[in-house]
Amino acid sequence: MDLHIVKKVLFTLCLIPLFTSAQYTDVINSNRPGRAVSAYAVGKNVVQAEVGLVYEQQDDASINSDSNIFGADISLRYGLLFETLEINYEGTFINQNITFTDLGTDETRTDFTRNRLGLKYLIFDPFKNPENNKPNLYSWRANNVFQWKNLIPAVSLYGGATFNLGENPFYVGDPTISYRGAIATQSRLSPRFVLISNIAYDRIGTDFPELSYAVSVTHAFRDPKWSVFIENQGIKSDRYSDILLRTGVAYLISPNFQADFHLGSNFKNSPSRIFAVLGFSQRLDFHKDKLVPIEDQKTGVNGKIRKKDVKKKRKKKKKKDKDDLDF
Template sequence: MALRIIKKTLFVLCFVPFFAHAQYTDVINSNRPGRAVSAYAVGKNVVQAEVGLVYEQQDNASLNSDSNIFGADFSIRYGLLFETLEINYEGTFINQNITFTDLGTDETRTDFSRNRLGLKYLIFDPFKNPENNKPNLYSWRANNVFQWKNLIPAVSLYAGATFNLGENPFYVGDPTVSPRVAVATQSRLSPRFVLISNIAYDRIGTDFPELSYAVSLSHAFRDPKWSVFIENQGFKSDRYSDILLRSGVAYLFNPNFQADFHLGSNFKNSPSRIFAVLGFSYRMDFHKDKLVAIEDQKGGQNGKIRKNSAKKNRKKKDKKKKDKIDF
């Protein structure tokens, strides 16, 4: 009964959106909280760690068992070679203590429930052209309300592998390495709302391939240090299928450090799941803006003058000097 009440409360709380940064900025761009992955990379030469401490309670009506899970989520991200490419190692390591009520026995399972490495590449960015991102100087409303063009998303592709090392009790019989592919999209609905969606196909070629999705809506408050989110995630596999709902809050302590907390639950009883996650994100920013050649700059980019303008100014000065000498 208590678990049902908590779930209903969580369901109400979940109707609150969440915030995510759209691309590399002076502020950390984290995939936390939640599991939906941004379409954008962290930025060239940026090293970023995202970690969460997990507690979960599971009750399985079909097996008449109860279990408590303690673990950690982690993600190490690095902007590789250029702005649109990122390498990402992510995983979840858990310890699950299971009590089988009918048998009166206990069992402990410890291993990775998620362990993968991959590359993400941004193939389309609707804001790549600065002209598409200019504010309307004559209308506050035009800059702050939803417009249909805002639905056009940035799109990235992911390719990697899931690793199953040793005798993993959560994935018995799976090979050591299996391919994983995914697509991530991101739309900035307004300056304060961002919509992210992911579709992934994991453990390809195994006896239990897994198709999953995640849809996340974000919102930043007027105080940009605070943000909230709602996320729906689903899995489809012969081994395990489920739908999860998450909601939580994040706080930005400084441009390189963010903390977050969220609750989540599913809506079935085999197993019934409810979990809480406390996390943080920290980056070491070695990113440097790319300098554009003067002749290729637009409108005095990098604060410099075009070559042609500089030549004209020199000619004017030379002419003035010549006129003074002639006089």
């Protein structure tokens, strides 16, 4: 089948999720499928592995070559010290077989195209205070339609390093270590729609720093185990620039295990890319909730309970007990 026809079909399929019914769940809080990452950490003492098996067809009209790529994505996440902080490793290892048609030669390239370690910290969470997000007990519509306040996102900051080990054929000349900074936001547009956006500046300190963005919308089916997503990613660098579109589904097999599948493509021919990814996410949950006595609670801890209110209740109770004794 002609590659351009395949891309048109893929683009049409990408629009379908916007018109279906679906559901977002944070049971396992996986960043799969896609490249956009959540603003939220996995939770203190939670260990999580997210793995994807990749196949890609990549043709480059500018040098008259075509190639097949097989690889694997892996992300290892751990909730470190407290609820809002996580340390994560992200890696993509591929094997690319390239055929240069004009020269009649073949070449194989094998190495990491992504190999980084970093920390992500949640600096703002609009849902931290449950008092501001209570459901409306008198209106189903008010709880299920878009509200402007839903655009207020959770925000996290990321800082880390990208490692280039040995003679990497994909990043020739890069130093062993370069740096990466990113901002991730997440908005719960409605009970079924979640919007995630990322802006990142990668390979800082190399001759080819990379600026990128990713915007992803997840929508959930009435069956809470299924969800669909559509994602747009842009990459800008003197080495490689592109715009990618992805769409796919995720299925929650258990509260700690998720499977997913997605397709993606770009829209140029130097190189032209079309790919498919099958993925899995597994969580080992060693998290324990920290219970705080009511009188010691602050805003956002086990709900919003002010110390003044606790004191008032105590005074009322003492007065009631005294009145009972007087009677």
